[in-house]
Amino acid sequence: MQNTAAYGSWPSPVSAALAAAGDGRPDHLGTVGDEVWWTAPRPAEGGRRTLVRRRADGTEETLLPPPWNVRSRVIEYGGRPWAAVERPGTGPLLVFCHFPDQRLYVHEPDAAPGAAPRPLTPVSGVGGGLRWADPVPMPDRGEVWCVLEEFTGPAPTDVRRVLAAVPLDGSAADDRTAVRELSDGRHRFVTGPRVSPDGRRAVWLGWDHPRMPWDGTEAILATISADGTFEDARPVAGGPEESVPQADWDAAGRLLLASDRTGWWNLYRAEVAADGALGPLRALCPREEEFAGPLWQTGLTWFRALETGPVAVLHGRGDAVLGILDPDTGTLADAPGPWTAWSSTLAVHGSRVLGVAAGPDRRHEIVELDTRTGRTRVVGSPHTDAVDPAHYPDPVVRTFTGPGGRDIHAHVHPPRNPAATGPAGELPPYVIRAHGGPTGHSALVLDLEIAYFTSRGIGVAEVNYGGSTGYGRAYRERLRGEWGVVDVEDCAAVAAALAAEGAADPARLAIRGGSAGGWTSAASLVRTDVYACGTIVYPVLDLKGWATDETHDFESRYLDGLVGRIDEVPERYEERSPVEHVDRITAPFLLLQGLDDVICPPAQAERLLARVAGRGVPHASLFFPGEGHGFRHADTMIRALEAELALYARVFGFDRPDVPELELRT
Template sequence: MIDLRAREPDAVTAPFGSWTTPVTSEVVVGAAVRLGEVVVDGGDVVWAESRPSEGGRTQLVRRRPYGTTDELLPEGRNARTAVHEYGGAAWWVRDGVLWFTDWADQRLYHLEPEGTPEPLTPEPARPRGDRYADGELSADGTRIVCVRERHLGDRAIDVVNEVVVLDARVPGEPEVLVSGPDFVAAPRVSPDGTTLAWLQWNHPAMPWDAAELVVRDLASGEETVVAGGPVESVTEPRWRPDGSLWFLSDRTDWWNLYRWQFGHDIEAVVRTDADIGVPAWVFGTSRYAVLDDGRVVVARWRDGFDGLAVRGLDGILTDLDLPFTAVGSVVAAGPDAVVVVAGSPVAEPGVHRIDLSGAPPRVETLRAPRDLGLGTDQISVPEAVRFPSVDGAGESRTGRALFYPPVNPRFQGPEGERPPLLVVIHGGPTSKASPVLAVGVQYWTSRGFAVVDVDYGGSSGYGRPYRELLRGQWGVVDVADCLAAARALADRGRADPGRLCIRGGSAGGYTTLAALARADTPFAAGADHFGVADLEALARDTHKFESRYLDGLVGPYPEARDVYVERSPITHVERFTRPLIVLQGAEDAIVPPAQSEAIVGALRGTGVPVAYLLFEGEQHGFRRAENVRRALDAELSFYAQVLGFPLDEAITPVEVENL
């Protein structure tokens, strides 16, 4: 067991939670640039950066072979798409020419080197009504195929998703190629220009449930479903120069790599008991790269940690000895190299070039993580933990999580005292805990909190059967795992059983509320970030992409209305007895503010201590620096007040009503 007390002989004894630390909310925001997709364009590498200090806008950065960098978008431009509301793949580049969707109007723009952005798509009838994503240039560079999402009204049923084609340089109305499926993604034209491939799925399935891979002969119009269906999810299709089509499929319960060619059966390229693919919440994921000589580099999740492996020409898959434990993108970069967005438990994600021409592989950092000025003795490193839990039928099973002990070499807790615990619930709910340095986690551990990031049943990275533990059981299995993780860590002496807290955003906010709406809750307090309080309201009001998601998580609505009512935290306000802080974006289209305001209003009336902060200009997740800071500091102030530890920091206290 890791010693929870600091090792320095002159360490100051102070209550857990009150330790002073260099990891302030200002540091969290300064380090919070989010790296998105990366593209190799000749000898250049281009990547996306979401910057809280610039209002959360996404800038594109190009690195030249000789090491200089330049920013591609002029001031005020934001390469971000609202397709599916979560976006992704909002830009693409070739030979220095850039195409991107601008967040302000959602139109597609064309930008020549040293030029100014020019719109390619017409002004839609409704503001931001036509949205574009996931584009690709034809081999000759004259045409673009991409996804268009048309908002013809204010309801989910008024949204149409299509594959369209348009001229790459001349403005005009796009031509529709694929229409009819509820959703489409990843349109890709074969190198010879004769065949179109794309992904499609229909309500009530989500893409990780039943996405199909379809190909169409562009001359005859004949279509073939290559893979996918009711119990198979396909993602990341890509054509190869020889006319083969590569893709990831979970047909063996793990997202592994396959290839297909006309007239041939599907062939497994990489088969392993690990997930190469990830749930397609956003467009443009890239988890494998094929090198010129036929070797394949893949990222794969195994037992809670990510990593890179290479499949040699002999078909053997070998793990690469690299420090990375979370990989965002993998892109081929020449005959013997890949570029990745990746991080480790002691380094935030950066952009790195990995040379595989020798052994061991050589790593060149192209975009370094920020130097936080922290030594390794100041960073809490996660360890994978398992604990006993139950499934929806009450049968025993094993839960999984990443545990971060409190670490601050300048402090130690009082003799015999155990730290408060933050049980962190990821979003999705089909997402997962990420074992990469997150300054937002260190913000808590360096103050004396223990943190456990729970990969409850339904999380990805453990194969399809683990993901499907949540089918029909949202609000049951996730809650059971969170309670079990907290109790197990308290029983093992790693957390104070009287100061167990729970926090989560979006779907994690729902689990937080559901865990607090129990007479037997072990939690002393909770923090709900834009979470769901009323499942019925979510089923009626949310956007198209998730408008039928609850069919699989809860049951079809309204047929299963009784289940929706029973599992909605707003239905059980009388069970809430623990203090709660709620943080919400005013422009959230995924979980509207009405959800937060309903639970806050109800708790105010019952006398439960409650704090509420509404952030203007924020959508689903906070992107602006000042709001990220305020949300963190307010939550810290909240815990200090309700748990009763001193707080000697220059932050604005949050008002806790009914306290």
Template sequence: MSTPTRRTLPPGSWPSPVAPVDLARSARLDDLTSVGRSLLFTRSDPASGEQRLHGWDAETGLVELGPHDVRSRVHEYGGGAVVTDTAGGGDGSVLVVDFADQRLHRVDAAGRSEPVTPETGARVRWAAGVTLPDRRVVAVRESHDGDTATEVRNELVLLDPRDGSQQVLVGDADFVTAPRVGPDGWLAWLAWDHPDMPWDGAALWAGRLEGDSLVDVRRVAGGDDVAVCELDWWRSDLVFTEDSTGWWELYHHDLGSGASTRLTEAEAELGGPRWVHGGDRMAVVGDAVVLVRTREAAADLVRVDLSRRPDGSVVGQLVEWPTATGQVQQLVRHAGAVATREVDPDGRRAVRLRGLDGSVVDVDDLPGPTTRAGDLGEIRPVTVGEGAETTHAFLHLPANADVTAPEGSRPPLVVFLHGGPTSHTPPVRTAAIAFWTTRGFAVADVNYRGSTGFGRAYRDAMRGRWGEIEVADVIAVATELGRRGLVDADRMAVRGGSAGGFTTLAVLTAPEHPFACGTSFFGVADLAALAEFTHKFESRYLDRMVGPLPETADVYRERSPLTHVDRLSVPLLVLQGLDDKVVPPEQSQVVVDAAREKGLLHDYLTFAGEGHGFRRPENVAAWHTAELGFYRSVMGIPDEEGEQGTSEADGAGRQHDGR
């Protein structure tokens, strides 16, 4: 059989199997939970973007449960929206957080639902609950007493789902998360206070529950510039990961003696930063601790087998556990195994049940953006700079099973900037990346200094330098890729959302940069305004990343893109959700106004009903249609029909000026 002839077309103009609507339909898997014989998790509905509760067990398979859009808004980022509940007499019911009202609702095994907590107009929100043997629940409660970040209380609460009664257990910390039920009434949890973020100085606490209060409360580890990120019980002791060595390593703590012992020397991140509730990356199964290990932003699984010496001390043996996955987003213990939420290198999303013997059961499996092997381009790790100036990126090269580029041509480049900025991107061919690479664009996914996944020193390199250090890194990576001839140095775009949007704007208003255009979605333009008006979780984040106010107000002004809009000289696309509480729309509007006053080519798309991130399928499709057309228009790249690209899109509020 003859092989079909591949067409030769200019990079950036290739017809792609990944359409904008495919990104809109890309499903999310979240909030994995084990209850009895069942695994529960949420899966997004492609038609609405809502997160629907699903259940699975080995006998009945996968079923959808209940009418709710299951999402928490605690910390605005949510997570931990599914809580196990046996208050119905062991009938397999669970508690879930409904996105609209933020109340807890009991959903039984047949999918029937009833509210458990009172109506508050979403001013009281719930997350990260665990069930006690007596059927009561310990959960995080976030109460909004006003409209500012200082009028929000985050507490660990004892809730009885049978009568709705609530009692505060921990109310003296700015933030609490990850309650864990231990033996003999013991409870453990994480807590931290401003100006720390959880990866700066989260402490592990433990106490014994007597009636409706905690006694014998003590700090076990962490705090004071040491961050605990994972915790669980092993028999009557605690195991946890903390980063006093510069890496999140595994420790054992004996409650009786109060002694902690380090069990690993992995020199890798065992666990990860707690941006959201839930999302645990450690689970104890018998005498084994299973952990997500991240090295240079790439993740796999490891197992640490625990044992006691004759003298009573505990030792751990790290066992390699090769897993063909690009990213493990969550681990939970289930039926003598571990259940995982994973993303494979080809973009496939899955919930899997992994036995300690190496067996794997696919619970739910969502295909990647394309199933054709010829559409999966090479991923090259890229390192730029030396010593303390080193930065990392993944270069995704273009690929298309039907098309090839003319000999000697170089692809246009789209630089992706992750949010956070204390986050990172793994070597995974997501739908968002394949959308570009299958059209002949190269994508550079930059893990600038300050990103997680490379140890504490790399993460802390951004302290006091946000808006400076990562700007230099992004410019350095793009410039070097152009210098090496891997991409077309004259056709490069930079894009990012939230903190990545801030860096996009900071790069485009730098004195010099190599980019032809850029896109900011819900990006920060004014750092002082962000510090004043953002939500509680991040309201003191900038103390670490920029400096405390008002002492460093001049630094905030100097680092803000708004201060330097006179330097903005290339076309700009701006996208914004009108219900965003993390980065309010005013942040985008000031940049758009400045671009208009300068007469620059720009587009501004607004999306009603969207918050910090776009979920509605029609909006996701409109966003990517507009972004693709914008780049093609600016870079002079013909589209699939041989026409010059345009930036027109339907379905969103928009301004379109300066043309």
């Protein structure tokens, strides 16, 4: 039986604590012999990431207890932080990056049970220090090959990146000179090397400012000499206007890579001659679909070749699903099951393919596909329903029409609660959510933060505005030079459409986003009168500051494409920056910020608050010590979610005595 109650006031078992406990997902999947390993979030343990080991008999164990935190800071967003190899008789050899000091460590969990990991790399006091990612253990050479990010001065852009070889005997733990460099530093950014099956060649990716990796990258091919040096390194694919986000090998030693040369990231293969010459690239399954995505971290994986010839691929429009591709015929068969969105991490072992997948009614799980039988099963991090699934949202995939007739992709999550319904004649409030990136994508998966609102009678619409990935290069380049315009317009168009069709209360619309989504939220409050309030989370607010010295190296030239070069269009930087136009903000807002954020630093949030103070606009702010870009501590996530609900209760006019009241300043 349903009780009638005001939208927003419905009782719900989906608590902020439950949403925080389910935050994050398994990642960086790998196989070690017959075992499956992955990193897993631990929000209740200070937000660290641990390493989980699933043995061949199905038993699981946490390999690294607190305080170990398996996470890299390379390009700040990180890269693959661990790798391990099986050794007959002595068990696996594990190499991983520890987040607090960013050193590489080696660990032998079976050979020396109870022993602590040993450091392999030194600490540097220069700038951001030494950082490592994408390790490839080479025990026969006594080394691990990886990406080295080395700061050369105090500024965030005083940095170089190369491929490096670190001795496994620990001789470089206090000696930077013992680290052997493998690449020549010609590129500002590099990914880790992928070594061919015969050990004779390596391929990696490189790119330079002002391009982002989804703008243009190069696949670099080199010969590995007998002494382990890289020779004759040369670009073999990609370029300034061609993005290659992954390059790897098949079992026969042929080069595989993803490229968007046709406007879509498709998969290609080429023969490599004995002298290293590369044959022509052949498209394996040409489609107007994406077979890869944006390289926000080094080491992301959208395809893996099986030993028997087929290639496991992630592909689709919008979200990606797992398929098995016959590269000779182009035949593609998708894996069965309820999973509609697969993450960019794949592993293969024999005939098995493993990935991380989720769906609208389930959080991310470790899923195994047996290509011999075609059967799938969950082998790790299984989804469990902590509450009745009737409290989960029932989303609808929509395509709205924006300015000029352009398509806008979105997921609409109407209010849903089996025990409550809204009063007759009342329309529900809606929160329009803008994803981060902005070169990113909101996947259609179960998100308990969204369920926290929908189960209380507040609708949520996730907008994959122009600039989002998953819909081809032309769609993501709609934002070129138009950040703060197209994203704002597209979100407003979705909000207006929901109101016009009678799904949402036009007087109770909110805008919400984090990072680049925080920018869109703030810019929306400045440029439109659509929203009654907004939630702005670790945002970009000042383009001029962000384009100079207020962000990290990876994104320090991002605005060249999103806005235009600052020396060519300085007026655009001022006109679009919310911090320059606080006089246009009239709607109440909540600002949430981590104090340790080096990507969107707290200085920008403080600048906005200082300028809005005394102007009569109700607002609140919460700053969280120990939090960087993206909240990871359970107590932070709980406080932030409850504060957001308290804002909507205050502005939209419903009662929520179960959350602390939010004090709004003017």
